[in-house]
Amino acid sequence: MLNVLRDLLRHDGRxxxxxxxxxxIVFLALLYFFCPYDLSIWNTVPxxxxxxxxxxLGTNSQGQDVFWYATAAIRNSLLIGIVAASLSRVVAVLVAxxxxxRGGRVDRVLMSVxxxxxxxxxxxxxxxxxxMLKGKMGILGxxxxxxxxxxxxxxxxxxxxxLSLREREFTKTAILSGMSSLRLxxxxxxxxxxxxxxATAINNMIxxxxxxxxxxxxxxxxxxxxxxxxxxxxxVNYQAMLLGIWWWILTPVVICILLILSxxxxxxxxxxxxxxxxxxxxIKAKG
Amino acid sequence: xxxxxxxxxxxYYLMDIYGIKRAVRxxxxxxxxxxxxxxxxxxxxxxxxxxxxxxxxxxxxxxxLTVQEGKVIYELGNGGTDILSLDGEHLRKxxxxxxxxxxxxxxxxxxxxxxxxxxxxxxxxxxxxxxxxDFLGDxxxxxGHLGLPPEVLASYPHQLSGGMRQRITLALATIxxxxxxxxxxxxxxxxxxxxxxxxxLLKRIQAEQKNTxxxxxxxxxxxxxxxxxxxxxxxxxxxxxxxxxxxxxxxxHPYTGYLIGSLPRIGDKAYKVSAPGAPPSxxxxxxxxxxxxxxxxxxxxxxxxxxxxxxxxxxxxxxxxLHGQARRG
Amino acid sequence: MGRRDVDSGGSxxxxxxxxxxxxxxxxxxxRVRLVAVSNASFQMGLAGPEIFTxxxxxxxxxTTLARMILGFIEPTSGSILYKGRDVTRIHGRARRLEFMKDxxxxxxxxxxxxxxxxxxxxxxxxxxxxxxxxxxGREAExxxxxxxxxxxxxxxEIKGRYPHELSGGQAQRTxxxxxxxxxxxxxxxxxxxxxxxxxxxxxxVNLFRKFKEERGISVLYITHDLATAYYVSDRIAVMLRGAIxxxxxxxxxxxxxxHPYTRLLRDSVPEPDPRGKWTEEIELGTLEIKEYAQSGxxxxxxxxxxxAVCRATEPPGVEMKDRIVRCHLYK
Numbered sequence: 001m002l003n004v005l006r007d008l009l010r011h012d013g014r015x016x017x018x019x020x021x022x023x024x025i026v027f028l029a030l031l032y033f034f035c036p037y038d039l040s041i042w043n044t045v046p047x048x049x050x051x052x053x054x055x056x057l058g059t060n061s062q063g064q065d066v067f068w069y070a071t072a073a074i075r076n077s078l079l080i081g082i083v084a085a086s087l088s089r090v091v092a093v094l095v096a097x098x099x100x101x102r103g104g105r106v107d108r109v110l111m112s113v114x115x116x117x118x119x120x121x122x123x124x125x126x127x128x129x130x131x132m133l134k135g136k137m138g139i140l141g142x143x144x145x146x147x148x149x150x151x152x153x154x155x156x157x158x159x160x161x162x163l164s165l166r167e168r169e170f171t172k173t174a175i176l177s178g179m180s181s182l183r184l185x186x187x188x189x190x191x192x193x194x195x196x197x198x199a200t201a202i203n204n205m206i207x208x209x210x211x212x213x214x215x216x217x218x219x220x221x222x223x224x225x226x227x228x229x230x231x232x233x234x235x236v237n238y239q240a241m242l243l244g245i246w247w248w249i250l251t252p253v254v255i256c257i258l259l260i261l262s263x264x265x266x267x268x269x270x271x272x273x274x275x276x277x278x279x280x281x282x283i284k285a286k287g
Numbered sequence: 288x289x290x291x292x293x294x295x296x297x298x299y300y301l302m303d304i305y306g307i308k309r310a311v312r313x314x315x316x317x318x319x320x321x322x323x324x325x326x327x328x329x330x331x332x333x334x335x336x337x338x339x340x341x342x343x344x345x346x347x348x349x350x351x352l353t354v355q356e357g358k359v360i361y362e363l364g365n366g367g368t369d370i371l372s373l374d375g376e377h378l379r380k381x382x383x384x385x386x387x388x389x390x391x392x393x394x395x396x397x398x399x400x401x402x403x404x405x406x407x408x409x410x411x412x413x414x415x416x417x418x419x420x421d422f423l424g425d426x427x428x429x430x431g432h433l434g435l436p437p438e439v440l441a442s443y444p445h446q447l448s449g450g451m452r453q454r455i456t457l458a459l460a461t462i463x464x465x466x467x468x469x470x471x472x473x474x475x476x477x478x479x480x481x482x483x484x485x486x487x488l489l490k491r492i493q494a495e496q497k498n499t500x501x502x503x504x505x506x507x508x509x510x511x512x513x514x515x516x517x518x519x520x521x522x523x524x525x526x527x528x529x530x531x532x533x534x535x536x537x538x539x540h541p542y543t544g545y546l547i548g549s550l551p552r553i554g555d556k557a558y559k560v561s562a563p564g565a566p567p568s569x570x571x572x573x574x575x576x577x578x579x580x581x582x583x584x585x586x587x588x589x590x591x592x593x594x595x596x597x598x599x600x601x602x603x604x605x606x607x608x609l610h611g612q613a614r615r616g
Numbered sequence: 617m618g619r620r621d622v623d624s625g626g627s628x629x630x631x632x633x634x635x636x637x638x639x640x641x642x643x644x645x646x647r648v649r650l651v652a653v654s655n656a657s658f659q660m661g662l663a664g665p666e667i668f669t670x671x672x673x674x675x676x677x678x679t680t681l682a683r684m685i686l687g688f689i690e691p692t693s694g695s696i697l698y699k700g701r702d703v704t705r706i707h708g709r710a711r712r713l714e715f716m717k718d719x720x721x722x723x724x725x726x727x728x729x730x731x732x733x734x735x736x737x738x739x740x741x742x743x744x745x746x747x748x749x750x751x752x753g754r755e756a757e758x759x760x761x762x763x764x765x766x767x768x769x770x771x772x773e774i775k776g777r778y779p780h781e782l783s784g785g786q787a788q789r790t791x792x793x794x795x796x797x798x799x800x801x802x803x804x805x806x807x808x809x810x811x812x813x814x815x816x817x818x819x820x821v822n823l824f825r826k827f828k829e830e831r832g833i834s835v836l837y838i839t840h841d842l843a844t845a846y847y848v849s850d851r852i853a854v855m856l857r858g859a860i861x862x863x864x865x866x867x868x869x870x871x872x873x874x875h876p877y878t879r880l881l882r883d884s885v886p887e888p889d890p891r892g893k894w895t896e897e898i899e900l901g902t903l904e905i906k907e908y909a910q911s912g913x914x915x916x917x918x919x920x921x922x923x924a925v926c927r928a929t930e931p932p933g934v935e936m937k938d939r940i941v942r943c944h945l946y947k
Contacts, residue, residue, distance in 0.1 A: 007305050007306075010305075010306060011305045011306045012305075273305075278304075281302075281304055
């Protein structure tokens with residue numbers, strides 16, 4: 001793992017850029033622990049002040065410090081993303097492994113269930129669920145719900161990969177070499193599946209963060225919790241753009257763009273690097 | 288008048304991947320000539336650089352394959368043009384009309400979502416302004432000449448067998464009657480009966496259109512059946528070149544001897560051997576003659592000096608110190 | 617499960633009886649039945665170790681047959697008896713290992729036979745350890761070294777290398793070495809030289825000869841290259857669209873082929889001699905799917921000696937004095 005990181009950091013400019021940005025954003029999220037204000041209380045600071053030495057990113061119409069609010073928002077958005085992506089990975093990989101390796105009826109049943117999830121119209125269902133649970137959700141709940149929508153498509157992708165791996169000649173060689181099924185899956189096939197899992201994980205995170213923002217802007221997220229989405233919601237609600245309080249709306253938008261951009265760069269660089277074809281080229285070049 | 292003259296061509300793959308720099312010397316000083324209305328064969332094991340050579344000859348090479356030096360001169364009727372000095376637009380005009388390139392695995396290049404006749408239509412349309420009125424008739428006639436039934440025109444590629452697709456690709460490559468066809472392993476991965484059909488097709492095309500065919504394949508039996516003149520390539524260089532009958536009857540280079548002697552034939556159970564060892568990596572070549580680590584006749588001079596391709600007699604060229612070769616410098 | 621008599625099982629290494637495999641392609645409303653192997657029967661090893669060729673072009677069913685023998689696919693009907701025991705009834709990991717120890721396989725693509733991301737020697741070492749040929753790492757290394765030496769490679773050449781660092785011939789020989797580690801009695805070689813340069817094929821095929829003579833290993837050699845088949849094997853079965861159409865000794869079948877398809881195959885092998893060029897031009901079939909679907913003999917459309925009954929019924933297997941031919945001409 002570490003030499004993957006080292007190789008990427010040394011030679012891949014895109015990765016370096018994405019990595020630094022993510023580090024910066026995570027740093028901001030960690031700063032939240034030092035937040036001197038209780039963000040559930042309004043009017044802790046004077047309202048609508050522009051950015052200054054005292055208030056780094058100014059203050060909003062609810063009397064909160066935008067900078068510290070942003071650190072909370074980043075933390076929560078990242079948390080939702082990580083929770084949802086991890087949960088959906090676990091489900092996707094399990095379903096793909098079972099369906100891919102067992103085949104037959106088990107495969108058919110699992111894929112029918114999978115297809116039902118794939119065809120669910122995302123936004124209407126989310127709006128429905130969120131409006132029913134509004135307020136009672138909390139960010140972890142939101143993460144779980146978003147995970148439910150994130151596993152189906154990726155499960156199919158991973159299953160397709162597994163099905164093709166089973167037909168490769170080296171699978172037969174491994175069987176003839178006396179390897180147990182577990183050894184086969186972990187030792188022979190996993191190195192091909194991992195880049196796919198990682199790429200889909202990061203893509204899933206992007207999807208989750210983006211969808212949370214969409215829901216929040218519609219007012220369907222958990223509005224008291226600071227997230228990037230709710231920050232936009234409140235600033236729009238208070239008509240920050242019209243009133244000239246640009247720092248309130250611009251902050252979450254810029255952070256969101258940078259976050260998604262850096263995640264995307266990481267995703268592409270990592271999956272490029274771990275892609276068996278690239279690794280083959282590296283092996284050929286070294287040899 | 289030779290249709291093609293290659294002069295001291297050097298083309299390397301220059302790679303820089305995650306900090307590792309490599310230079311793979313795929314074509315390392317190759318010179319030869321090809322006469323009109325003939326079949327010129329280039330033979331050699333995988334990894335000897337023949338595919339890279341063909342890519343350069345057809346000007347279809349992209350980085351990391353770059354030409355370091357040398358010329359590829361086609362006789363276009365104006366005293367010879369070095370295609371390496373031409374730009375994209377000129378090259379595009381030459382392709383498929385003057386020379387056409389049939390790459391390896393070309394049975395898979397047909398567009399799977401277009402019927403065969405539409406592929407022909409797209410193709411001809413791209414190279415001539417608008418297709419002529421009786422275009423379909425021309426195509427059917429061309430296919431007929433090549434022994435392909437007209438019903439393939441209405442089919443999709445996946446409905447046809449691999450051998451059939453290969454022959455259609457050859458038909459595509461020849462419908463504009465190019466003067467030079469560059470074919471890279473056209474018979475590999477085909478069943479033996481289909482292979483015979485493709486070989487006969489190539490022969491027929493060349494005989495009817497009186498054009499020139501450069502055939503690259505490792506299969507010496509196919510070369511024996513097709514090529515008029517044969518060049519043997521090893522580790523980026525040509526080591527022997529002669530008319531086919533002369534080469535098979537009197538192979539001078541030890542490598543050629545192995546190539547021919549290792550081929551089994553029905554009716555002959557005598558023990559045969561392949562060349563020992565393996566070809567060198569084109570990124571780290573041995574000093575002196577590139578074949579010396581595997582050569583049973585290696586002498587001291589072979590380890591230190593590289594032999595040059597020079598004329599022996601009756602059109603037979605050889606790069607080997609074994610036959611009284613003049614040494615360099 | 618019925619066990620055949622030990623004495624008849626012992627003298628026959630492999631006995632394939634009326635083996636059939638049907639695939640159903642597509643689903644729902646459009647289902648196509650493909651008979652990949654149709655009532656194939658042959659025997660190997662009747663009089664000691666032998667090299668038996670299963671020859672045919674693509675779509676002949678030879679690879680499906682090989683996979684059934686190795687136990688990767690289950691037959692639809694028929695039986696495969698190895699040393700008297702039914703191969704399809706081998707269940708459970710222990711029994712399976714016992715079978716695979718004695719019957720090993722090598723495959724077509726030397727660069728896909730090994731995982732391109734792993735070092736090539738791990739497979740050899742794994743084989744030695746998993747089949748209890750070696751108990752420790754050091755012993756395994758010794759066993760691996762011996763197997764590599766038997767195919768003309770040294771441990772230094774292979775150690776630490778990835779598959780793509782070797783040539784096709786070296787990788788394929790390593791594959792043979794891996795199969796050799798368990799000291800099998802039968803080696804199933806599925807097109808082992810098709811993806812190897814023509815000039816390097818001898819290095820692989822000579823190994824089969826050597827192993828038969830020195831170690832008593834029988835080889836089921838599956839190929840479409842009749843030249844190497846002639847060079848190395850004792851007997852041959854020619855397959856066409858799932859059926860074995862001619863079977864007999866290699867000299868007889870390739871020397872004087874009786875079935876028109878065998879003759880066509882033999883005549884289509886290019887001679888490595890500029891003086892032996894083909895004179896006759898041949899007709900090639902166009903749409904494979906037509907041939908699969910036709911009733912009667914599958915070669916009827918292309919056969920130069922076709923008679924009326926050929927399209928009507930499938931020809932029976934005719935036993936002649938030195939071979940079996942499946943053709944109406946010899947009834």
